[in-house]
Amino acid sequence: LAFTFLWLLDNDRKSCYEDFAHDNVWCGFSSRDFHDMEFILEHHFNKILVAQYNSTTERWTGYTAWGVLSAEKWNEDPDEIPRRRSDMDLLCKPYAIEPNVTLRLEGPSSDSSLVCSVHFFYPKHIRVTWLRNGEEVTSDVTSTDVLANGLWSYQIQSYLKYTPTTGERITCMVEHISQTEPRLYYWDPSLPKSEKNKIVIGACGLLLGVVCVAAGLIYRKKSTGEEPQDS
Known part of the structure; x- marks a missing residue:
């Protein structure tokens, strides 16, 4: 995740905002529980990086003369680390949104696929797998990339080549940080509602x-x- 905050500096009202400052915020993580979250805050002045805070070291680093002086001051401030931890919680740890999952059969009977559609989840990291009688399926499986829906949500679709077999149980398993445990979605081989109609x-x-x-x-x-x- 990345955010940019911009300030226009108008010390002389006759000028046309010749100076401006902006902050960049970066949030990076790879785990499902955010335990490896990294929060980076950058101060820029007229497009020049002045100082940077990194949550891994919990320290500021200055890159200009003013930035070095400011970094020394902030690193000595006992309230600075709690302040930045609060920023990280606010900006990098939003409420997770549980995905909406549907299963459907697609294509002619001679070449059909089961589709597991996963929509409206946040954050982006998710794992979708197929199970056949409780065992993970690794062949005849394809998936789209995780795509943005807009409004801070994502979607993904996973496909499994499907030939109906008596006694077989097919399951789409979804793992996401919004869930306390993996969710299982079972395919019902009975007629779809449209066919029943x-x-x-x-x-x-x-x-x-x-x-x-x-x-x-x-x-x-x-x-x-x-x-x-x-x-």
Whole structure:
């Protein structure tokens, strides 16, 4: 993560903001629990790096004459480290957002794939794996890169080549910092809802057709003077 804060310095109102200062904030981590978080704060003046704070050493380093003097002063300030730790918690450890996960079958029956779609999670680091009867699948698996959704959320899709097999259980496992443990999402090999709807619609159409035929026969018999026989 990276942030930039900009200040325009107008010591002389006749000038057109000739001087400006800005701060860069960098947050880096690779673990799921943020234990290796590194927070870097940089002070710049007119595009020149003046001083830098690093949370690993918890010290300032000066890069100009003014920056060296300021770094010495800040490093001797007993309130400086707690202040920067608070900044790191505020800027680098936002609330994690749990992903939204869906499973679907894609493609023709002769060449179909299961798709595990993972959306709206934060932060970016995530692990998506496939399990077959509880064992991790390493072949016939492809995944997209983790992509930004916008509004500080991400998405990823993982694909597994799929041939229905009796007694087989397919699972998409998602691991993310927002979860206390891996989440398992099981594929239900029963008909998708859309197919079930087609069956229901077809049955209703057949029933309607039978009713229309029966009504037509009754009307025809009445119009010819015949009474329908009781069964």
